[in-house]
Amino acid sequence: MPQLDVAPVAPVATSWLARYHAVRAQSQALCAPLLPEDTVVQPMLDVSPPKWHLAHTTWFWETFLLKEYAPGYQLFHPDYAFLFNSYYNSLGSRVNRADRGTLSRPPLADVLAYRAHVDDALSTLLDERADELPAAFFELLELGLQHEQQHQELLATDIKYILSTSPLAPEYLPATQLPAPAVHAAPAAWLPVPGGIYRVGFQEEGFCFDNELAAHEVLVAPFELQNRLVTNAEYLAFIEAGGYRDFRYWMGEGWDLAQAQGWEAPLYWVQKDGQWHRFTHHGLQPVDGAAPVTHVSFYEADAYANWAGARLPTEAEWETAARHFGATPARGTWLESSRFDPQPLPADADPAQCHQLLGDCWEWTYSAYHAYPGYVRAAGALGEYNGKFMVNQLVLRGGSCATPESHIRVSYRNFFHADKRWQFTGIRLAR
Amino acid sequence: MPQLDVAPVAPVATSWLARYHAVRAQSQALCAPLLPEDTVVQPMLDVSPPKWHLAHTTWFWETFLLKEYAPGYQLFHPDYAFLFNSYYNSLGSRVNRADRGTLSRPPLADVLAYRAHVDDALSTLLDERADELPAAFFELLELGLQHEQQHQELLATDIKYILSTSPLAPEYLPATQLPAPAVHAAPAAWLPVPGGIYRVGFQEEGFCFDNELAAHEVLVAPFELQNRLVTNAEYLAFIEAGGYRDFRYWMGEGWDLAQAQGWEAPLYWVQKDGQWHRFTHHGLQPVDGAAPVTHVSFYEADAYANWAGARLPTEAEWETAARHFGATPARGTWLESSRFDPQPLPADADPAQCHQLLGDCWEWTYSAYHAYPGYVRAAGALGEYNGKFMVNQLVLRGGSCATPESHIRVSYRNFFHADKRWQFTGIRLAR
Amino acid sequence: MPQLDVAPVAPVATSWLARYHAVRAQSQALCAPLLPEDTVVQPMLDVSPPKWHLAHTTWFWETFLLKEYAPGYQLFHPDYAFLFNSYYNSLGSRVNRADRGTLSRPPLADVLAYRAHVDDALSTLLDERADELPAAFFELLELGLQHEQQHQELLATDIKYILSTSPLAPEYLPATQLPAPAVHAAPAAWLPVPGGIYRVGFQEEGFCFDNELAAHEVLVAPFELQNRLVTNAEYLAFIEAGGYRDFRYWMGEGWDLAQAQGWEAPLYWVQKDGQWHRFTHHGLQPVDGAAPVTHVSFYEADAYANWAGARLPTEAEWETAARHFGATPARGTWLESSRFDPQPLPADADPAQCHQLLGDCWEWTYSAYHAYPGYVRAAGALGEYNGKFMVNQLVLRGGSCATPESHIRVSYRNFFHADKRWQFTGIRLAR
Amino acid sequence: MPQLDVAPVAPVATSWLARYHAVRAQSQALCAPLLPEDTVVQPMLDVSPPKWHLAHTTWFWETFLLKEYAPGYQLFHPDYAFLFNSYYNSLGSRVNRADRGTLSRPPLADVLAYRAHVDDALSTLLDERADELPAAFFELLELGLQHEQQHQELLATDIKYILSTSPLAPEYLPATQLPAPAVHAAPAAWLPVPGGIYRVGFQEEGFCFDNELAAHEVLVAPFELQNRLVTNAEYLAFIEAGGYRDFRYWMGEGWDLAQAQGWEAPLYWVQKDGQWHRFTHHGLQPVDGAAPVTHVSFYEADAYANWAGARLPTEAEWETAARHFGATPARGTWLESSRFDPQPLPADADPAQCHQLLGDCWEWTYSAYHAYPGYVRAAGALGEYNGKFMVNQLVLRGGSCATPESHIRVSYRNFFHADKRWQFTGIRLAR
Known part of the structure; x- marks a missing residue:
């Protein structure tokens, strides 16, 4: 875990939950203008498919928080840890980064279901057990929020690159409002x-x-x-x-x-x-x-x-x-x-x-x-x-x-x- | 045009139209079990994205038949010739074959609209002007059908390869009937x-x-x-x-x-x-x-x-x-x-x-x-x-x-x- | 051994020896206009360094004839089999073909000594034991001569390529006689x-x-x-x-x-x-x-x-x-x-x-x-x-x-x- | 020219000449144990052939000092500037770095003649015209000595790498004295x-x-x-x-x-x-x-x-x-x-x-x-x-x-x- 020299901000359960939902919603909002086809491609190595970003951030919550702190938590799918680990050698083998853009499955719909599954579990955990959770949990919660925000920036820039490769020069948002x-x-x-x-x-x-x-x-x-x-x-x-x-x-x-x-x-x-x-x-x-x-x-x-x-x-x-x-x-x-x-x-x-x-x-x-x-x-x-x-x-x-x-x-x-x-x-x- | 040593089979307009629709429907039927995500990826160079196959076969009809023989035919989209030419140097520049799998746009829905546009035009042409069309047209029509059948085989094999790359080993058709x-x-x-x-x-x-x-x-x-x-x-x-x-x-x-x-x-x-x-x-x-x-x-x-x-x-x-x-x-x-x-x-x-x-x-x-x-x-x-x-x-x-x-x-x-x-x-x- | 459907030509020891020496001398004559530096480089994968050709042909004689038929034959150097095998998987590992041009050692002088060593041994064998040698030996002798002639052609073409890479356009033979x-x-x-x-x-x-x-x-x-x-x-x-x-x-x-x-x-x-x-x-x-x-x-x-x-x-x-x-x-x-x-x-x-x-x-x-x-x-x-x-x-x-x-x-x-x-x-x- | 914040050491012609000869001799002494074959190969991109080092350092003297300051200086060879420029874009095109090891010509003997030619010209210049030369010349002279010393280090390390690629593990110097x-x-x-x-x-x-x-x-x-x-x-x-x-x-x-x-x-x-x-x-x-x-x-x-x-x-x-x-x-x-x-x-x-x-x-x-x-x-x-x-x-x-x-x-x-x-x-x- 990264070094934190102070306690995280606002360790109140309701506030954490609100922040969590706001950040999670923002990631999905960024993908709302996309078609399923846009969420799967990887036109260069630095770019990841949007559905990979949506899944990887979710994998982070599942791996570092739910598996550790949510009693009886059921993995959404046993293969997702392999599919959506980014670069953590400690956590076993993973999909080669260059191959992220060849995986049409799981499709976007399944990734959204994965997100909902994890959101439910984390919401329940925060709702029902916030008092029992240790400080270390909240440090990870803070880190998870920051991590997902980092991927929001990557989503915005990767989406731009993906759309740019088409000679049709498609608009992500209508230009009329500029x-x-x-x-x-x-x-x-x-x-x-x-x-x-x-x-x-x-x-x-x-x-x-x-x-x-x-x-x-x-x-x-x-x-x-x-x-x-x-x-x-x-x-x-x-x-x-x-x-x-x-x-x-x-x-x-x-x-x-x-x-x-x-x-x-x-x-x-x-x-x-x-x-x-x-x-x-x-x-x-x-x-x-x-x-x-x-x-x-x-x-x-x-x-x-x-x-x-x-x-x-x-x-x-x-x-x-x-x-x-x-x-x-x-x-x-x-x-x-x-x-x-x-x-x-x-x-x-x-x-x-x-x-x-x-x-x-x-x-x-x-x-x-x-x-x-x-x-x-x-x-x-x-x-x-x-x-x-x-x-x-x-x-x-x-x-x-x-x-x-x-x-x-x-x-x-x-x-x-x-x-x-x-x-x-x-x-x-x-x- | 390939050498044909005999006249094409059954040069009767109604029969041609039926064959045309049957072949075209077969291509789309092959893609029916797919999700939009499956139609866009290219996990190795020999494989083309299914939506590319659906569009390229359509481009063939548009380029070799409609542009030549259908008076007043309107191109569906001016950039599609560049996007969906496969390997014909005579017809100008084209998307690099290795990049077919990075183009999320046009999406599957647009490709299906492209197919419908071309099918309408070709149906009308066969319905209304079959008598005026020269033998060369019917030779191309025959070739177009054969060409689309070739791509049906590629669709079947490319789809298999695409699905195989996912560790989830997804089924294209349910195994229950085997x-x-x-x-x-x-x-x-x-x-x-x-x-x-x-x-x-x-x-x-x-x-x-x-x-x-x-x-x-x-x-x-x-x-x-x-x-x-x-x-x-x-x-x-x-x-x-x-x-x-x-x-x-x-x-x-x-x-x-x-x-x-x-x-x-x-x-x-x-x-x-x-x-x-x-x-x-x-x-x-x-x-x-x-x-x-x-x-x-x-x-x-x-x-x-x-x-x-x-x-x-x-x-x-x-x-x-x-x-x-x-x-x-x-x-x-x-x-x-x-x-x-x-x-x-x-x-x-x-x-x-x-x-x-x-x-x-x-x-x-x-x-x-x-x-x-x-x-x-x-x-x-x-x-x-x-x-x-x-x-x-x-x-x-x-x-x-x-x-x-x-x-x-x-x-x-x-x-x-x-x-x-x-x-x-x-x-x-x-x- | 290649299929031979007839006995080799002229199976008389004196004649074999003369042919052997003539072929061996021809290989070295081709390298006479070269400098030691020319014999070591490999400017493209198809080209082999001249000293490699001189050594590899010698290795052929040593491996297929002397080791098999010359009693008490002493290998010139234990590592040369690894260094100068071309592509025979049966005979163990070998220098990667792309690396032939990085080996400055053994130098040309050692390769020429290797040739002399093998020539001596083969001459002695033909001089002293020709009568005892089986037909299979003479079939290999014939093959060895043909093999070395094939490498003479490669020597001539590889030398041309090697000299061509220098902007100085050096002459292998003086142009004055053309x-x-x-x-x-x-x-x-x-x-x-x-x-x-x-x-x-x-x-x-x-x-x-x-x-x-x-x-x-x-x-x-x-x-x-x-x-x-x-x-x-x-x-x-x-x-x-x-x-x-x-x-x-x-x-x-x-x-x-x-x-x-x-x-x-x-x-x-x-x-x-x-x-x-x-x-x-x-x-x-x-x-x-x-x-x-x-x-x-x-x-x-x-x-x-x-x-x-x-x-x-x-x-x-x-x-x-x-x-x-x-x-x-x-x-x-x-x-x-x-x-x-x-x-x-x-x-x-x-x-x-x-x-x-x-x-x-x-x-x-x-x-x-x-x-x-x-x-x-x-x-x-x-x-x-x-x-x-x-x-x-x-x-x-x-x-x-x-x-x-x-x-x-x-x-x-x-x-x-x-x-x-x-x-x-x-x-x-x-x- | 690099920034020098003080005058070079010992700007006395005799002393300069002695230093020049000592440095030049050291470069050649390093190559003395080598065979001509060793001086031509480039087994990896970072390594340069020893004869290239010997020539490139000489090119430096010719290009930056003799061409500028020695009246009537005759280039040793018109193509050597192209052959032995290392990475100076200002000085025109040059041999691709990856191709240095494919050039058998000019051979080592010519490179040594090149060195002698330049050494003669520089000695004469220092002998006869030291008084007329500006401070800038002596700054370049100092830089040339330092530059050649840098290449001496590269010579020592590149020679090691070159000899290491041979399975024969040849000695550069006899091990008996260790x-x-x-x-x-x-x-x-x-x-x-x-x-x-x-x-x-x-x-x-x-x-x-x-x-x-x-x-x-x-x-x-x-x-x-x-x-x-x-x-x-x-x-x-x-x-x-x-x-x-x-x-x-x-x-x-x-x-x-x-x-x-x-x-x-x-x-x-x-x-x-x-x-x-x-x-x-x-x-x-x-x-x-x-x-x-x-x-x-x-x-x-x-x-x-x-x-x-x-x-x-x-x-x-x-x-x-x-x-x-x-x-x-x-x-x-x-x-x-x-x-x-x-x-x-x-x-x-x-x-x-x-x-x-x-x-x-x-x-x-x-x-x-x-x-x-x-x-x-x-x-x-x-x-x-x-x-x-x-x-x-x-x-x-x-x-x-x-x-x-x-x-x-x-x-x-x-x-x-x-x-x-x-x-x-x-x-x-x-x-």
Whole structure:
């Protein structure tokens, strides 16, 4: 189990139950616009079929909570543990990740029945036995909620990728409700952050993942951060200046990959009638120059920064700045907005403030995803939750338009390999 | 367009329409037991998603008949030609074959609407304008029916493969209706065929594919053929004698492949509770020793024959024997039986007759699939129907339990690469 | 051991010894122009390092003759059996074929010492004990000589490939001795061959490989054959007519391969200063229009024939024609000429004769390499010599400019996969 | 050009010339025990053929110094720039890295002539024109010497890998001169390092690479470091405790790789007669329990540390400790010793001192190889020297038994991917 340094929030049974139902309902709501066919395919290795997400999150509840704490609990199906384990070596063999998209069975209807079965059992448990359950149960309950929220973000991004592979460019949601594109973005400004010894990592009350611990001090030199995310218009200038054809801006491995795969723009950008469009949850849409650029790899973010004469912030700089500027999720774009795209900063936004730190886009940092000082991998299966990924990836910060708003913190550490583009990733410049 | 040496059968509009509707209905009937999820996946390259089969056969009618002969015909959707072309280079670019299983859209419902749209248009055309249509139209109509029947066989075998990938071993049809396994097969007997100059290739009336032409004479030396297919019990003796572990019986490429993939038995065989079972259209079933062995590659068929001190017949031998013994489809097992498995020869079958030549299993021959003397590739897109495959594959003869009964002839030439196992392929010995 | 239907030629010890030494010396002479560095690399899987060829042929003598028949023979090195076994499963594990080019040790000098050691032992055996040796020994001796001649052809073609990979285009032999290119080739003429029942396969005295047996009758329909090989000038017309860009001429698998690998001309052709050149054993040379085209795959040969309105002969047609026209090796180009390239037919050649059937280029046939009727794989390791390759390849006939002249027969069957181009392969048209 | 913050050492022409000749001679001396065959192969992608190293280092002098500063310099060969460029995109196309081992030409003799040609020209230049040459020339001269020393280390490790692929286990140097294995290693002790703000990065006089700049302050928490490298005996305990079979100690990607490749011990370890041996520059030798373990990947180093209840130091900790303990190269094992293996710490070594920090083994740190604050990539081709590799790799510190002694510094940053094992990499524990 991840390290929790404080008791979970609000350990009152009714409140837990309400949170549980709200989170579970949100996962299914995300799949409501899909057809059964959409829920089964896996067009690339990083993407999982939506019905797999719906089942895997359910398997988590069944495996870590119901089997342990619900007396007499009956497994919904004996083979589901094999089918829906993601990566836990402790829990035995599992379906090869590359084969998730070939399994038409169990169908979506059975997965929904599985969800109902588990929801019933957990509701009953919370209703009838909350008083008898130990603190460890509630820590797992909290973790299960956080885990399911993480899969909600993956659902949103995987669904986008799945629909994008069809030449029909289907809409997940009707485009009719979209606002008109902004004409101009607010101009970018550089904001100074003073140097010093800062404390980073989780240091508040409530829940955090084990990878945010231990909080510790870091020495940060003075630096400046841009007050908003890089926009599509700015990124387009990089494209048009030949940024994708000049190796000098690129990490070597990034350049080789970009050449091999023929990258010429962010993921989902296509030329149509001589104009750049983007595939979105609302079908194919013209690129909005004022909106933050997204679906860029670390390689592209880093190359852009080099071209722009700047750099990406480190993880410590980012968190220091977020704390310094008092970042809050209040004005960010989150999963709950159903926008599924980062939004332009209003032209009248205060240039002295630092915007979009939380929400809209995950911001690539130039920090490897390594363990914090004092980090200890937990015993048992949950020890595989974070620790075994702590090499070869980069940290991203701040959450995105596909993150549930209640899921984020300034100390939250997300991580992806440098080549990944299917998440809502964006660019914040430092210098 | 393939070479037709006679007029198509029964060029009367009402009869054509009835045949058209019967064939089209059969394709959809095969998919009726499926869920939408089953119709979208492609667990290996040789397999196509069922909804792709349903759409591709429809595209064939639209492209080759309606666009050419139906005045004012409106395409159902402008992108479907790209989506559902299989391999015709003449007709422009197409979806990469490996990506067929990632396209959740268009969904099954749209494909069924596509079928209805095309069926309406073709029915109207046949109803209202049959008299005006040229002979070339009816030749294409005949070809379209044959083409759709070919895809029915693929539907049956691809569906089996798709369902087999799930650890749940789902049933396509309920197993409750299956007969009890036979206890003993009729003993095998060798039947002599006299040598001489024989005429092979299509030489009857009615339809044939261009690859069955030109009929020509071959010199066949005297040989003997076994009077039935090799059974599971016989093949099991080969397995138990170490046939999969002794390279001396194997072609070199077959041996390397079998080692690399860990073959120990035909496709779909699994050990369960110490006994061999087979995945079937009726779920997992014990191996019936009396039934013909099926789902073997050429490599396995050839290794078995070597082990048994015999050999596979050549294509010319097979056809000569089939004509010599007066093979008819009457007692074979066909798609229409819904058995989806080759059936045991009754214990009291006449040992002096040659059984199971037509139906039950495609029989591997030791003949490469090459053009017959005088073969000429047709002009235009239909010239790609057969000719471009005439190297690196082997001929199979006789049809299988997944072939529509009306689709077969003694001159019919099927062909697959030596490693393929997902069709209903079997073994007939010669010496 | 291969089936020999007659006693080997000239079973007199002195003559055997002379032949042995002549063949062994020829292998080393082929490597004389090489540097040690050239003898170790393997730039593609089909190519073996020259020092591997020199060692493997020696291993054959040691394994099949000396270990069996030379009393008290001492192995040169205990690890060489593992290092230099090519593909005999009967003889235990061996170096992975793809790794042959990474083994710098043993070096060339040690391989030459190995050759001397084995030559000494075999000379002594033949000198001192010829009278005691059984007929089986002399059959193996004959096979060893034929085997080493086969590797001489591979040495010549592998050396060419190895040198070709260097941008320096090094000469194997000085180009100064080359004759001036011919200006015109003799015009091609079609020669008729009457139909009938012919006997094919080995039916003479002396040695043959087991794959040439049993001789048997075939029914051949009347056909015409071109009286010479297709020339570079003729093939260039195909290139310039867009033959490499029009799928209609191509087998499907050939087309896909040609696209994937960017084929635009035969192997070794490069544009330089706006003119086609070919890499040869004499460095880079302008294409000689009058010389036979070579280094084409079956796919290219077949596509060319389709474009030219003709076809490739079958194996039976080729051998029937060779016997009909009384083909002899007398005027062909062979390894012994050190030309290492097929030569133009003199402009005054008799158009009523059929030229170049033996020597110059291996001629692709449109016949799969399958066992002849009555073929039986030998017992023991030599049963792997030919039989296990009898599927998925095509027969080539007639020998080439890299074949030792004494190695060829009209019944000789060579075989390669349809995509291979590094041998001296050429095109003969039939219709 | 890399950032140099001070003038190069000893800018006196005679001294430069002596250093130049000494470094150049050392490269060739390393190849003296090789045969020409050894200098051409590339058994894996990370390894380059020795003659490529000899040529590439020469190309560096020709390209960056002679072409720029030697009036009238004649290129040795016009194609060598293409052949021997390693990874500089600025300098045009180059041989694909995977193809280096297929080029037998130019042979070793030509490469040595190339070296002599360049050495002559550079000697003449230094002899005759040293006074006229600008400071930039001497900075490049220094860089060229450092660059060639880096390739000396690669030569030593690549030669080992090349010879290891032969089942003959050839000796690079005779084993007769090896000392007897030590019986016991000095016991390990933990040494404390106080926390504080430390300055890391190059801060001395003389040469450094641009990746060691800018020197900057870091905050280091108090920690302990082991006073010597982990030994073979200690690592063997990890193996015998099942360390390679228990995923809990491993990073996920490391575990998957170790399973896929069947790792059971460090690279070069083999069981022989029931005992662990190691392939070394002196052939196959029994594992010396007292010697430092080497040829381990980061994954193995990290798994070992987890198993041992410790961790790897960060880069900042390592450098801080090295400065704190006054590490000097005096007692380390270096290339010049011709030992080519890390040596045991004498049993009577002072346990209060920190040993083996410099020399013997590169020590894996748990720090990603990223740019230091203020790092700026240089303009031009030399800007590709370090900067483009600054992601996805890990820092190693301290030099090894294959590093020239004059090449090392406490601020020296080496870097490899986490899976690499062919360098002399070792393990130092922290906690």
